[in-house]
Every structure is written in structure tokens, then in C-alpha cells.
Amino acid sequence: MMRFSLVSFLLIFLGTLIISCQAAAAATSPRNLAFVRTRGSHFVLHGSPFLFNGFNSYWMMHVAADPNQRYKVSEVFREASAAGLSVCRTWAFSDGGDLPLQISPGTYEERVFQGLDFVVSEARKYGIRLILSLVNNYNDFGGRPQYAKWGRNAGAQINTDDDFYTHPLLKDYYKNHIKRVVTRFNTISRTFYKDDPTIMAWELMNEPRCQADYSGRTVNGWVEEMARFVKSLDRKHLLEIGMEGFYGDTMPQRKQVNPGYQVGTDFISNNLITDIDFATIHAYPDIWLSGKSENEQMGFMERWMANHWNDARTVLKKPLVIAEFGKSSKDAGFSLNERDLYMGNVYRDIYRFARTGGTMSGSLVWQLMAQGMDEYNDGYDIVLSQSPSTAGIMSRQSHAMNALSHLFSTHNINNNNNGPHAHVNGVMVTRGHHHHRHASTNAKHGHGRGHHQRKSNIGHLHGKNINP
Numbered sequence: 303m304m305r306f307s308l309v310s311f312l313l314i315f316l317g318t319l320i321i322s323c324q325a326a327a328a329a330t331s332p333r334n335l336a337f338v339r340t341r342g343s344h345f346v347l348h349g350s351p352f353l354f355n356g357f358n359s360y361w362m363m364h365v366a367a368d369p370n371q372r373y374k375v376s377e378v379f380r381e382a383s384a385a386g387l388s389v390c391r392t393w394a395f396s397d398g399g400d401l402p403l404q405i406s407p408g409t410y411e412e413r414v415f416q417g418l419d420f421v422v423s424e425a426r427k428y429g430i431r432l433i434l435s436l437v438n439n440y441n442d443f444g445g446r447p448q449y450a451k452w453g454r455n456a457g458a459q460i461n462t463d464d465d466f467y468t469h470p471l472l473k474d475y476y477k478n479h480i481k482r483v484v485t486r487f488n489t490i491s492r493t494f495y496k497d498d499p500t501i502m503a504w505e506l507m508n509e510p511r512c513q514a515d516y517s518g519r520t521v522n523g524w525v526e527e528m529a530r531f532v533k534s535l536d537r538k539h540l541l542e543i544g545m546e547g548f549y550g551d552t553m554p555q556r557k558q559v560n561p562g563y564q565v566g567t568d569f570i571s572n573n574l575i576t577d578i579d580f581a582t583i584h585a586y587p588d589i590w591l592s593g594k595s596e597n598e599q600m601g602f603m604e605r606w607m608a609n610h611w612n613d614a615r616t617v618l619k620k621p622l623v624i625a626e627f628g629k630s631s632k633d634a635g636f637s638l639n640e641r642d643l644y645m646g647n648v649y650r651d652i653y654r655f656a657r658t659g660g661t662m663s664g665s666l667v668w669q670l671m672a673q674g675m676d677e678y679n680d681g682y683d684i685v686l687s688q689s690p691s692t693a694g695i696m697s698r699q700s701h702a703m704n705a706l707s708h709l710f711s712t713h714n715i716n717n718n719n720n721g722p723h724a725h726v727n728g729v730m731v732t733r734g735h736h737h738h739r740h741a742s743t744n745a746k747h748g749h750g751r752g753h754h755q756r757k758s759n760i761g762h763l764h765g766k767n768i769n770p
Contacts, residue, residue: 357391509544
């Protein structure tokens, strides 16, 4: 009887995995794309739960602006699709500076826009959905500082970059950009962006921060206004803010979860806004807790994910996505094995939370690149064809999340139920408990501050700055 039960379980699980892979293939077929929706704290696709594994590649539009370089975009999509990755987050902005999308307020470079057209159409070809970010918090690719500069050049009284959130002229500039992107007609697919299910969601800003008001209220007012504006143009696509996950004044007790400081956002109140469809967090314990041990950083990562998952499930009642995480090769003592262990641990935690109803809906590693892109490297780059062990870990997570999606669909699992047994990255995850193995640690292993130089060294390229 014991043998029969074990064999039966394995046959059921393998059968479910095969069916889920077939369903995932059908769902991502270019001819069978549908809009991703939300239902409570879940994503749904074709009416069924949708869980995913994905990636960031911020550079795609910039590179695709040169038709001779577009093969790099195709290469990343092809390798990502082969690994089962189904969502990509990338920039739909480049304000002023070199190779701008928006040359000046309301004036656009068509060649760069056609680069974005290619990214969207190529993503559709490989069955990958996109999250398109509309502006940067930092001065990389222009961002809030460029909008403030444009305002000053127009004669407006702009005191700081934080006026981006409150000054009528700067808000009008940004609304115009939203409208130009959302209503863009793709010159390749011959489809308006707002009608294209290849796009999963719009993102208001990459990592909004506000030094003028640490409570989160200033950002909250801006999010309410901009979210309402996006939805007035497009109610087919999902919308998220682009937040890192820092807590503010709404739940003061949660501030102790922050890594020692606030940034002017409030994870709770900002994401409770009706027009925001799902919540995001970013996680860089190697930077936020630089100098701490590997074990301390992993402990923070687990608490960071657990608290946000719990709040998304019980307070926000919206899906949660780990929209950025990674491991930098600029860290002292970095090795591929260390990165694989770290990613494996993070993926196991994501799966553990996801199986409890699906609120933890997916993750996006920072970041995938093609070969020969050293000028865009920021230390976090992963080239799948050159990192077979990392590619294997990512592929197993993709298939585990796909299988979980199908199990949720076939077994009608909801937020109050735990999922069935499954293997993820070599770990048996069972109902009611979780076998978790930390990465090996070394108390003397202190993380360097090499990626604090990302902005000063290559900030004009990578568009990221995650310093405190």
C-alpha cells in the first residue's frame, strides 16, 4: 500500500507537471496571448492562477534603437524563454542626455521609440510579458532630475527634484510622457500598446523616493493622481508603482523591518490606492547591510519577504512581486557558487510563500544580458548561455511556479489553503512545513561596496542607484 501511494503520488505529480508545461506553452503562444488580470491577491491568466519566474533587462530599448544590435534583445528573450522565464521588466523611458527617447518635453526620438516597438514585438514572439517602467527616480536615463531641469529651463520655480511629485508643470510633463507611451502605435506589430496583451503592466517609477517627506504622504498623493491618469487611458493593463518596499507612517511598528532608514514611501498606504493592482518590493541586502555577514543578510532577506508577503495577503489583499533581487560580482569573495546558493535560497522562500495561496506571485532577478555587453555590466549581470548552473536554478524555479499555477487551478486552492507536495530546486516542500537550507556562510566574509559605484561609474548606462 505504501509503495502504491508513493508511485501514485509521483505519477500524479509528473502528470500535473507535464500538463502545466503544456498549459504554460499554450498560454505564452504568440497567437494565444491574453491580458494578465488580478483576482483578489492572485494574478489570473485565461481565468486561471498565474505564477511566474522572470527577469529584468533595463537596457533593451536603448540597445534596440540600433537595428544592428537588436540580435542581443532576441538572444536574451530566446534564452529566457528556453529557461521558462515568462515576465521581463524593462525601461520605457530615456529622458534627455545621450540617445534619448524624450528629447525634451513632448519631443520624441522616433528611432528610439522604434527600438521599444521591437522589444515589445520580440517579447510577444517569445511568449514573454513585459512590465514597462515609465520614469526613473535617479538621474540615470534622465529621471526626476531631468524633469526638474526642464522645468527650470521653462522658467518654473523648481526648488528640488522632489518638486517632481507636486509641481503642476512637472506633473504635466510626466502625464504627457505616460500618454505618448501608453497610446503608442507599434510600427512592427501594428498594435497600440494599450491594446497589446504582451504588456503585463505599467510601472509609474523605478524606485520612487522623496527626501522632502519621509512619511510617504507626498508620494501617496502623486501615485493617486498618476494612477488615476493611467487608468483613464488604459484599463486593460495592470499598474504598479515600482516601489522597493520601505515602510512609512501607516504602520509604525513595521519601520523596524526597514534596513535602518526610510526613503519617503509607505508600502502600505501607497499600495492600498485603488488603481494600483499589485505591490512590488526590491531587495539588496548586500548593499543595504554592507559589511554584515552572509547569514545576517540572508536573515534580513527572509524577514523582508515574509513581512511584505504577510501584509500583501492580509492588509493589501493584492498580489506581491519581488521585482528586483540579485547578487553582485563586485562583492568581496564573490563566486558563481555563492550566487547560485543565494538565488536558490531566495527562490525556495518565494515558492514557500507562493504555495500558501499564491499572493507571492513571482520574482524578477536583476538582471539578464547578452554576450558582449560589458559596457552595461553593473556586477549583477547574468548571461544564461555562459552560466549553466545559474540557468538551471532559474529554469527549475520557472517550472515549479508553472506547476504550482496548474495545481492551484485544478485543485481550487485559495488563500486559506496550503499547496500540495512538490519539489523546487531539489527541496521537498510539503504541507505545513518547509525544509530550508541556508547558503554556507563565513563570518569573515564582508561584502564590498563595489556596487555603490554603479551610479558614478556606469550610472548613465544601467539606470540604477540603490545607495541609501
